[in-house]
Amino acid sequence: SQTIHQWPATLVQPVGSPLSLECTVEGTSNPNLYWYRQAAGRGLQLLFYSVGIGQISSEVPQNLSASRPQDRQFILSSKKLLLSDSGFYLCAWTETEGYTIYFGEGSWLTVV
């Protein structure tokens, strides 16, 4: 069966520091991968998605970037965090031709 792992689960970082959140999917090949952000009390915002290694599409211009160095690995990064980057970050995947989205457990980022 397929599983998705996301880490770290919680993170407190000072303003201006770098960020790296990692996500891996197991049990499937060539998944579509996604990063979402969920601000407190708000809905989900799609940040990035990827249909293959090295292929990244950005939905919202921002202080963040994403990379996909391997087929089942998706990384969310920032060189310098802003206070507004605080939130709950969710990694997700779908099959190449699938509609159903499967989510990781999420990562809480607090920028102080």
Added chain:
Amino acid sequence: AQSVTQLDSHVSVSEGTPVLLRCNYSSSYSPSLFWYVQHPNKGLQLLLKYTSAATLVKGINGFEAEFKKSETSFHLTKPSAHMSDAAEYFCVVSSNTGGFKTIFGAGTRLFVKA
């Protein structure tokens, strides 16, 4: 174009009473529809999905939803609420519009009173 509207931001029920969470959608294509549940500080868990098969869809934890094309609705129901059902619920519509496009509803917070 696609859109999804969850008609209630908050729903409060007593334990043991029925649950109804309402969702209306708009899609120019044959959509797939989903309900997800999110407990505090957790990821989203798939409850159920409709993908053009049976219009009454049964999911996990006793939830079910009925796809009504004429009403463009996909309401989530459960006959008897349990305290553990207290969570945020998201209705989601997705279709292949020359590329998969997925839209999330704003969410409905379900409160369950003892």
